[in-house]
Amino acid sequence: MNEILKIGSEIGRLRKVLLHRPGKEIENLVPEYLGKLLFDDIPYLEAARLEHDGFADILTQNGVEVLYLEDLLVESLESEEKRYEFLKTFIRESAITSKNLTEKLIEYLMDMSLFSMLQKVMSGIRKDEIKISKISSLTEITNKNYPFYIDPLPNLYFTRDPGSIIGNGISINSMHTSARNREPLFLKWIFNNHPIYKTDKIPHWYKGDAPFSIEGGDILVLSDKIVAIGCSERTSAEAIEIIAQRLFKNQSGFEKVLVFEIPSCRAFMHLDTVFTMVDYDKFTIHPGIEGPLNVYEITQGKADILNFEVHHDDLSKILSKALNIPGIELIRCGGGDAIVSGREQWSDGSNTLAIAPGVVVTYNRNYVTNDILTKKGVKVLTMPSAELSRGRGGPRCMSMPLYRENI
Known part of the structure; x- marks a missing residue:
């Protein structure tokens, strides 16, 4: 097994992460094309960069090595020939x-x-x-x-979606919208050409070339045995089934895929928009996902046949049974207050990035939810967010973990 990549949980101490510092793509947002490019507003780039630098500082101060997408790309394009081929591919994908x-x-x-x-x-x-x-x-x-x-790529600072590390392998995802369909190309190039990440020791659970969409915000690694995937507006059932088959077939160590059926709407854009893990037995959630809801359990059957089991229950009971942890606690965004949760959910109050068990990075603007998390014993590290939050994604969305310690 390679030790280049390792994600066996959502809360293991984070050691290495991939980010993209917002660039001039933000300044190519104009009102006429906001909808096409999946934005509701235009962030102020200078302030957004300062906020993003603050995010990176929190990570580095807590022992996380921060890698930047553009730096890995530079290291993957050392020859003029590769550069030319990359441009041909990128322009064709445009x-x-x-x-x-x-x-x-x-x-x-x-x-x-x-x-x-x-x-x-x-x-x-x-x-x-x-x-x-x-x-x-x-x-x-x-x-x-x-x-x-x-077209510009203003969503690129949400590095979570184009790729996902699951166990010791990678899923290079296939994006649902044309505005983002070129983003996985950068990861594909890195994992085919970078001197460290180009290796046959890294399994590819998904290769970004299938016609079925799947995005990283819908993929949560709950433990080294269980992956949760949202079947959502942006992640298809077909892609989930492909990943499940490859995880089981390649002896990844994962034994179960839990598929959460979530509404196809902007408020429930991805699974991590409404549901993130903050400690061994604690999750922060959008009150609208408590349930009862449909969850489909996929396990390996005989002769590479998948087994499917349907559960219809409250979220806490489903998680408690899956993780074998009694008393799972669901912490509602905004405390469940209709006005507060609506406001803070709009700014991704449920989208936290755990950097260790019980230690999370959140947006400072979601102060009600942050205070509740603190009172529940969670250490909350807040970051400035007035401009970054305009892109409708939180700290988990802005990070692609590459390596976590075991829990």
């Missing part, structure tokens, strides 16, 4: 079919330093940056008023 435009974009990007090139593909390429003298496709004519050749 739905550009014109040969002439593709060549112009590659020429423009190859003329930059490697780090600047990566910042540019993440931030997007506006039409006023490149002069195209010859129109070579109908798309260029019909989209003449659209300001971008390549």
Whole structure:
């Protein structure tokens, strides 16, 4: 078993994490295209970066090694040939079919330093940056008023969703929306080319090339035996079944996948929007998910056949039985008060990042929920969040854990 990656729980002491510091992609958000790019508002980049740096500081001060997505990409693109191939793939994934435009974009990007090139593909390429003298496709004519050749990737600071470490392997996910469908490409490139992460010792539970969507916010590793996955607006039943089959077939150590059926709506975007683990026997939740709800238990049958069992019960009972822990405590966002929980849930009050058992990072703006967690014996490390929270994702959303200690 490799010791490069290891996630056997949601609460084991966090030792290594992948982040992306918000960049110029945030400044390419404009009101006309907020919905297309999955934003409700426009964060102020300078302040968002300061908040994100504060997040990284909390992690490093607590013994977590912080890696940045762009740094790993630089280390994965050491040759000009790889850089060229990466750009061809990225432009194709950006739905550009014109040969002439593709060549112009590659020429423009190859003329930059490697780090600047990566910042540019993440931030997007506006039409006023490149002069195209010859129109070579109908798309260029019909989209003449659209300001971008390549759309920005403003959701990229939510590194949780494009990839998930499960046990000692990775799921390179397939995103539900076109606004985010290029994000897994960065991880795919790293895990195929990076000198450390390119290794046949790392199993790939999902490879990002299947037609079925699955996103990391729906994947919670409850223990070294149990994975919980939300069947949601953004994660399909087909993708969950593929991952379950591969986990069991490859002797990952996981014995059970619990599939939580959650409503397909923005308030319940991912499982971790409404439900995160903060200690051995404590979870913070959106009151709307307490139940009763449907949970489907998947286990390995004979001859690679999966067994399915349906449970319809309250969340606390389901978790208590699955983890074999009596008295599971569900801590409601906002204390269950309709006004407070509604307000704090909007700012991801239930989306916490555990960095050790009973130690979590949260947004400071969710002060009611934070106070309740503290009174329940949870150590709460708060971070500034006025701008980052405008993207509708919390500390767990903004982090892709790579290595946790066993609990």
